[in-house]
Amino acid sequence: MAVSKKDVDYIKVLARLSVSEEETEGLVEDLNMVLSYVDKLKELDTDDVKILVNPIYIENVYREDVIEESLNSEDFLINVPERVENYLKVPSVIGREEE
Amino acid sequence: MDLYKKKAHELKELLDNGEVKSVEIVESLLKRIDEVDEKVGAFLYVEREENLKTARAIDESGKREGLLSGIPIGIKDNISVKGMQNTCASKFLEGYIAPYDATVIDKIKGEGGIIMGKLNMDEFAMGSSTEYSAYKTTRNPHDLTRVPGGSSGGSAASVAALEVPLSLGTDTGGSVRHPSAFCGIVGLKPTYGNISRYGVTAFGSTLDQVGMMGRDVKDVALITSAISGQDSKDFTTNPRKAVDLYANLSRDIRGKKIAIAKEFLGEGLHDDVRKNILQMIEVLKENGATVDFIELKLTDYSLAAYYIISSAEASSNLARFDGIRYGKRAEGTDSIIDLYSKSRSEGFGSEVKRRIMLGTYVLSAGYYDAYYSKALKVRKLIQEEYKEIFKEYDAIISPTTPTPAFKIGDNKESVMAMYLNDIYTVPVNIAGIPAVSLPSGKLNGLPLGLQIMGNYFDEQGILNIAHAVESSLGLDMFPGL
Numbered sequence: 001m002a003v004s005k006k007d008v009d010y011i012k013v014l015a016r017l018s019v020s021e022e023e024t025e026g027l028v029e030d031l032n033m034v035l036s037y038v039d040k041l042k043e044l045d046t047d048d049v050k051i052l053v054n055p056i057y058i059e060n061v062y063r064e065d066v067i068e069e070s071l072n073s074e075d076f077l078i079n080v081p082e083r084v085e086n087y088l089k090v091p092s093v094i095g096r097e098e099e
Numbered sequence: 100m101d102l103y104k105k106k107a108h109e110l111k112e113l114l115d116n117g118e119v120k121s122v123e124i125v126e127s128l129l130k131r132i133d134e135v136d137e138k139v140g141a142f143l144y145v146e147r148e149e150n151l152k153t154a155r156a157i158d159e160s161g162k163r164e165g166l167l168s169g170i171p172i173g174i175k176d177n178i179s180v181k182g183m184q185n186t187c188a189s190k191f192l193e194g195y196i197a198p199y200d201a202t203v204i205d206k207i208k209g210e211g212g213i214i215m216g217k218l219n220m221d222e223f224a225m226g227s228s229t230e231y232s233a234y235k236t237t238r239n240p241h242d243l244t245r246v247p248g249g250s251s252g253g254s255a256a257s258v259a260a261l262e263v264p265l266s267l268g269t270d271t272g273g274s275v276r277h278p279s280a281f282c283g284i285v286g287l288k289p290t291y292g293n294i295s296r297y298g299v300t301a302f303g304s305t306l307d308q309v310g311m312m313g314r315d316v317k318d319v320a321l322i323t324s325a326i327s328g329q330d331s332k333d334f335t336t337n338p339r340k341a342v343d344l345y346a347n348l349s350r351d352i353r354g355k356k357i358a359i360a361k362e363f364l365g366e367g368l369h370d371d372v373r374k375n376i377l378q379m380i381e382v383l384k385e386n387g388a389t390v391d392f393i394e395l396k397l398t399d400y401s402l403a404a405y406y407i408i409s410s411a412e413a414s415s416n417l418a419r420f421d422g423i424r425y426g427k428r429a430e431g432t433d434s435i436i437d438l439y440s441k442s443r444s445e446g447f448g449s450e451v452k453r454r455i456m457l458g459t460y461v462l463s464a465g466y467y468d469a470y471y472s473k474a475l476k477v478r479k480l481i482q483e484e485y486k487e488i489f490k491e492y493d494a495i496i497s498p499t500t501p502t503p504a505f506k507i508g509d510n511k512e513s514v515m516a517m518y519l520n521d522i523y524t525v526p527v528n529i530a531g532i533p534a535v536s537l538p539s540g541k542l543n544g545l546p547l548g549l550q551i552m553g554n555y556f557d558e559q560g561i562l563n564i565a566h567a568v569e570s571s572l573g574l575d576m577f578p579g580l
Contacts, residue, residue, distance in 0.1 A: 017452055017456070018440040018443075031457055038407055042473070043400075044480065046480070051475035054305050055478075079195050080425060081425070
């Protein structure tokens, strides 16, 4: 189940990473190396084993619906890369196709 | 009196007895940081004037009830401290200022602790040497040509170099215990759910825990007692009442049943590290414990399961770094997708990209069952294996790392060599149990670490064993720096 350059090109779109040709070659190599190592898991018979996601089982935890003070918006808005007053500025999300 | 040399519990006693002032401690540590941090490179940010003010206020108030009152603590740069940077050692978060305190910080401040600054790490906690920091190289205080371990390398190096008596790190696959072993200090990774992760940048959410580092077991017990417990802001925290590990610390381990897995002494282990662990068995026996060899047959599979699970969770957790609300935003992009992709690519380093790609691959259609589901099933088997051992034994011991600290640059280019560093620490996070690493000797001047793993929520048990070993060994781990 070797990873090809085509796979990496597909995965980088899913992962929202733009990767150069040179980096892509390195990633193909690295991913194949790690995946060939993890392939050893196939040695284990897990047909009747249930998956374990969290090491300690957790039920939903509820709390009382009490009003609490929220963060002062200026404290986090200082981190916004581009803003207009209290709005975040981003490139247009819809309508590009028609242009 | 060189206050920077004192451990936290010694400082606490001096403060409680009115023999020193907190401001003198802060001044002494700031001076020490100025003297050695240029060489060690542990800190990414040091809080100066503000801390002197806080210390003076504590001194003037005369109040001493806080468990950490007047004591300085260093924080890994992935735990939010209001008003300070929180870069995760990534260019992506350069310039970001945390708008709130993580729960652990809130608790430290509530107990009168002083936050000295933010410590270097591998970018987003991915690595075992701190070489993947986007900002600087942190060096091992015992040998400046070697790595401090990782990913909490700054947290370990700062404590070992006497720049701060206590620090917090995070541990997803060994990131607190590994650098603690390399730097000759004590580091505890608590049970999954023991300590709140609110305000801590997530890496692998079913593996991550905040970990505590200090120069002896007592200090680690002290800070752990101060920050443990359920938090309404982190639903994975356990409702059980937090134990006062500090007050209940004991060296009496007579009758304790300790296990060592044959698999831990296998291939890849340095000969002298093997000898060291065999010596530790004798030390435990001298303290009245029994030690039996057992089998943990799945040991070899833990690392493989870990890299699938942690990378999958990382690819999901790191999706939040999109360049919209905070952090890096690439210039000259023409669509929202282009903005995401370019911002992430410019902001993330190569190891982070590698893990996101691996994680995305194992979660993608067609590979999900073969890799991700398979790893979760193996996780179940590994957990059962540990649970079985803990039915009969109080603790399991192993070396913390297969070798002492390696040279800067030696493993950086070899992905698998770097990953294999975590072979002994990773099973603990897979199972979700607690484990402590403490100094067990030196090899050519470089510290070695003993790892003690315990049953769920038995932090007291493993700290007591560590305390007994530490007292018997009486090692001097001060670096000549």
